[in-house]
Amino acid sequence: MKEYASLQLLLDQGFEAAQERIIYLVTAYMDAQGYVPCRKESAEHTVAFVRTGNGWALFDDCADRNELKAFYDLSRCLTLKLCTRAIGVVGCRNGFSLRLYSDGVLKDVFCTPPKTRLFPPGRLSCPGHAIRWRSVMRENSTIRELSSAFLKARKHPDEGFELLKKILLLDDTAGYGFSSIEDAGLEGVVNLYFHASNRLRQRWFERFLRLPARCSGAAANFSRSKKCRQRQ
Numbered sequence: 001m002k003e004y005a006s007l008q009l010l011l012d013q014g015f016e017a018a019q020e021r022i023i024y025l026v027t028a029y030m031d032a033q034g035y036v037p038c039r040k041e042s043a044e045h046t047v048a049f050v051r052t053g054n055g056w057a058l059f060d061d062c063a064d065r066n067e068l069k070a071f072y073d074l075s076r077c078l079t080l081k082l083c084t085r086a087i088g089v090v091g092c093r094n095g096f097s098l099r100l101y102s103d104g105v106l107k108d109v110f111c112t113p114p115k116t117r118l119f120p121p122g123r124l125s126c127p128g129h130a131i132r133w134r135s136v137m138r139e140n141s142t143i144r145e146l147s148s149a150f151l152k153a154r155k156h157p158d159e160g161f162e163l164l165k166k167i168l169l170l171d172d173t174a175g176y177g178f179s180s181i182e183d184a185g186l187e188g189v190v191n192l193y194f195h196a197s198n199r200l201r202q203r204w205f206e207r208f209l210r211l212p213a214r215c216s217g218a219a220a221n222f223s224r225s226k227k228c229r230q231r232q
Contacts (some may be wrong), residue, residue: 003093004179005063005064005178007060007092008170009057009079010054010087011082021060025082026192034196034198036196037192037194039193043195045193045194050190052165052170054170055084059177063177063178072099072193075088086136087168087170091177093109097111098111098128117175130150134166137169138166138167146164146168161187
């Protein structure tokens with residue numbers, strides 16, 4: 001499998017102003033981490049999200065740089081503030097990890113590889129507890145089926161992942177990360193751009209030199225694409 005990460009936010013169609021709330025919450029979270037909105041050309045950190053059949057899929061470029069702790073912290077923050085459930089997906093070369101969040105709390109972890117950076121320190125495996133995943137299973141799926149899928153995924157990650165997508169509320173976006181959004185051909189992707197807040201200290205100097213400002217505030221820190229071009 002390829003290396004990637006995404007967060008599958010499970011919000012129903014009736015969730016009011018979901019896009020605007022995600023933009024606000026991500027911006028507020030990044031502000032607390034010392035980042036401010038900026039234009040694409042000045043971005044040091046980018047978060048993208050898009051509407052899916054079961055809610056929203058969110059992608060963070062820090063996850064592609066192996067900064068998974070930052071991605072996990074953002075996942076907890078969003079599920080807490082949105083009062084919802086989510087499934088975090090992290091893929092690596094020899095398997096994948098699924099993380100179940102509910103209202104800001106990490107409820108369970110399932111990992112396929114025996115020894116990788118996906119595992120908590122001191123543990124060799126996270127087999128997953130199928131019964132804890134009931135709230136994110138599709139209709140007519142059973143705990144027994146999910147338990148069997150976990151077992152299959154540990155032996156055959158690729159086949160097991162496809163089986164888990166059919167049982168859990170996951171769609172094809174669960175197989176992509178920030179660096180592969182274009183490959184997915186997704187419509188309506190929203191990108192949020194940020195850079196470190198200490199860069200703003202240079203702006204007084206830029207005014208004397210009459211240089212264009214590097215940051216134009218929150219209103220200009222995101223963009224929406226109708227459809228990412230697919231690579232040939």
